[in-house]
Structure formats: C-alpha cells, structure tokens
Amino acid sequence: MATSSKVPVEHVKGVNGLEKVILREGRKCSVEVYLYGGHVTSWKNNNGEELLFVSSKAIFKPPKAIRGGIPICFPQFSSHGSLEQHGFARNRFWSIDTDPPPFPTNTTYKTFVDLILKPSEEDIKIWPHSYEFRLRITLGPGGDLMLISRIRNTNLDGKPFSFTFAYHTYFSVSDISEVRVEGLETLDYLDNLEEKERFTEQGDAITFESEVDKIYLSALNKIAIIDHEKKRTFVLRKEGLPDAVVWNPWDKKAKAMADFGDDEYKHMLCVEAAAIEKPITLRPGEEWKGKQELIVVPSSYCSGQLDPQRVLFG
Template sequence: MGHSAAVWDCRTAIEITKDWNGIDQVMLRNPHGASAKVSLHGAQVVSWRNEHGEELLFTSSKAILKHPKAMRGGIPICFPQFGNCGSLEQHGFARNKVWTIDECPPALHPNDSHGKSFIDLVLKSSDEDLKCWPHSFEFRLRVALSSHGELLLISRVRNVNGKPFSFSFGYHAHLSVSDISEVRIEGLETLDYLDNLSRKERYTEQGDAITFESELDRVYLGAPNVVAVLDHERKRTYVVRKEGLPDIAVWNPWEKKSKAMADFGDDEYKQMLCVDGAAIEKPITLKPGEEWTGRMELSVVPSSFCSEQLL
C-alpha cells in the first residue's frame, strides 16, 4: 500500500505497509524523528524508536515471524488472560488475531489525540473465539506517539454479551536494556508480589529497588501509577505510567530458561526486561454494556531522574 495520511499536521504522518506475513502494519512518526510501528497481527507494537533512531523495545533475533504465532518481543496485548491458566492459550488469543483499523473510533479525551500521531484498531469476538471463550466483546486499542516521543496505548474493552464476564490483561512490554545486571526498577519497593517461580506464593518486596541476578517472574500488586526502570550504562530511564491497571508484572528469563526457548537467543536475556502494566490478581468484571479502559504510557528520560521526581 505505502500511502500516507496526515493526522494532525503535515509533519506527522501515518504510513501503512505490509509486514513479513503480508499483514498491514502502521508506522507512526513525530516531527522530531521518533517512530512507532504496530502490526495488525495482534495489534502488537513491534518497534518504538527515539529521535536518534535508537530502538527502545527488544525483539528476539530468533523470533518466529509466522502468523498466527505472536512474535517474541515488542508489546503483545495479553487478553482475555495474562499468563497460562485454564483452557485458553498462554496470554490469551488477542495477540494472535488479525485486528482491523477502526474507522469509527469512540471519542476519547482530547489529550489522547492532540499533538499525537495515532491509529485506532479494533478486535471483535469471532465464532472461533466464542468456542473457546464464550463471551461477546469489542476491544478497541489506540496506539499514539506524542510530539515528545512518548508511546501511549489505550485499551477499551466493552461487554456486548448478555451476561457478565471477567478477564485479566497485560501490556507485555519488552524493554531494550544495555545489561540486565546494571538495571534497577524503582517504585515497587515494599509491595506484595506473587512469585510465579514459587507457585504464585505471595511475598513482600524487601529491597529498596529491584535488581537482577537470576530469573525473575513476579506480579507486583497494587503498584503505583508511575514506575521507573533505570539503565545505568545507557544513562537513561524508562518511565512507565499506567491507569486502570493495578498490577505490574516483571519478567526476565535469565540463562537457563533462555536456552530452553526456541524463539529466544541463549544470551538475549541480558538485553531485555519485561515491565508490564497489567490487571492480573483481581480480574476485570464487566456487566452487559459496560466498558473498561486501561492505559499505559512509556517515555524515556535521562537517568538523573528518580521515581520520586516523576510522581
């Protein structure tokens, strides 16, 4: 396709191209050279670059680029479940479906579009979905790139079913880091967490920050709406802001698990960290006609910032 359409002025444009499977993908750009790319396969953000062209998201060199499997990296959408439980596939089916561009998106707050290039995508329950998850829904996602380079994802899930249903959710954000052993997360200290490496036992975080020396797979409960991921070597900090998402999932597979994953390089755990805005411990329940909204914004600031300054 390759055509472009101006969104808010002539300097900021959307470009639609094809991905490796011939599925449409959308490139968002801002006036300063930052960009974000989202594939209609899973509505997955597969690239987010700053104004210097540096990639801020991790994608495995061994990622399987074959529909319908979700690609290992970027920001997959986990819905209607996060993790692996019950009869559904791990992290749900939304990340494996082909979404469509939403030609009639619902009105959002003016701040969600002003000064941003954005795309609205929609996924509606299919007959196939209803066989494994018998609830009719409409899922609308806005992916936006601000004039300052922030990446914003806004999910709206509506119950168009005749009865209530519940779901869990996560933005499975794979951040690119210089060296995992040099990274720390601030903002989750003193919180309770569920440890997926210990049968989801509940513990309380004891450290003044989260650092990495081995495999880690946790869900931090009741997390603050601003969390900072400090990358000392690159002297930059990822700032994760969220709304409507009470939990933060943190994951790094470390060496042993990396070698066991076919779509992940043996040493790539050193260059990635997942920090996910999520709703996991207490599923979201929607009555017929009700809608839920969950937002996550990612930005990058110099590492002289700390989480206290971001609140």
C-alpha cells in the same frame, strides 16, 4: 479530536508480508504496529535508537505470537483453563478502526492509530463472549508512547464476563545486570517461580542476578526502569491497571525458547502494566479502560537513587 488534525499513518508490509502501520513524529521518533496481534514491535526516539526489544529469532508467522515489543494479553494473563497462555488477542488479526468513539486523549497528540478486535466464531467457541476491544496507539510530540485499551461487553444474552490483562512490554536494556527498577519496593508480590506464593519485596530497588517472574500487587501508577549504562530511565505510567509484572527468563529458560536467542535475556526486561490479581468483570454494555504511557528521560546514579527523583515521584 477532529479527524482532520490527525497525522496520516503509513500502511506497509512487514516481515513475511504481514501488514503493519508506522507512526512518525519529529525527526526520528517512530512506532511500528503489526495488525497481527495489535502488536507494537518498534519504538524509536529522536536519535533513532530502538527502545523496545524484539528477539532476533521472533517468528512473524501466525499462529505464533511475536516475541518482543508489546504483546496484548487478553482475555487472560498466564494460563488458566482451556485458553492458551496469555489469551488470544496477541495472535489474532486486528482491523483499523475507521469510526472509533471519542478517546479522551491529549488534543496535542495527533499521531495515532485506532485498532479494533472482535471475536470470530472460532473465538466464541473457546471463550463464549461477545466484546469489542478498541486500542489506540499514540506517539506524542516528545516521542512518548501511549496505549489506551477499551473493552466493552457486547453480549446479548445478559451475561457478564471477567478477564485479566497485561501490556507485556519488552524494554531494550544495555545489560540486565546494570538495570534497576524503582517504584515497586515494599509491595506484596506473587512469585510465579514459587507457585504464586505471596511475598513482600524487601529491597530498596529491584536488581537482577537470576530469573525473575513476579506479579506486584496494587503497584504505584509510576514505575522507573533505570538503565545505568545507557544513562536513561524509562518511566511507565498506568491507569486502570493496578498490578505490575516483572520478568526476565535468564539463561536456562532463554535457551529453552525456540523464538529467543540464548544470550538475549541480557538485553531485555519485561515490566508490564497489568490487572491480574482481581479480574475485571463487565456486565453487558459496560466498558473498561486501561492506559499505559511510556516516556524516556536522561538519568544518572546519585548514591543509588534516581536523579532527579521528581521523575518518579513528582
């Protein structure tokens, strides 16, 4: 895409003076991205409605990750070895990528920002690999939000590295008890509340009555999050990310988190495009790409089915 056609982005100071950029499209569509974490913290539609959840108690102060929005989990999802939970990309300062290589993005999408993360000397001590992580965040003409991650192994010692990954997306919902997720039925999942034991999803859709923390394996590339009360559906489309995480902490865990309101679990749901079960391995010079696209469409119930069904299956 020619840089001359790109819509300029606003550079402003956010909470606690942290730098952020704002993308705007149409009347009221906007996206806000903090350079701290390469972290999308706001996505608004043409009515100015906020579509992402960020906790009122979120701590915008390094090294704490921002609670809500779309944290980037890299180079690991969850906790393994000496790395902190969900890796370190979400609490590092990213830079504006002033000379990105071409992204295969729809040429009608002119509102975007390119960020880049490279390891510091301290990072290499805890994860001894050299990489370039490029992130393009795009706001489409209709208000669609797209994130494309490209991770390249730049090791000079000939060594490959492996990682797991997730876009830890917090959706804003009216009432978690009125939400259902379609597109994950019949799949096998790992239940983090049962020491990652493997089960098969039995319901025709996922509904919520208690804490949920599941990793769905080999998920469809389209997942629908239906908010009955708001009569809207989020459609998540993904590429290069075979798994999907569904998480809501419910009341006890919510109260145990200092950066999360006691009752805020009622108004959020994490559905995450991810690559977890089978780590991605890159040899030097190799690059991986993972894309998540989020759209919002009007929806209503019709005998418990998504209406129109073509949103999910078309």
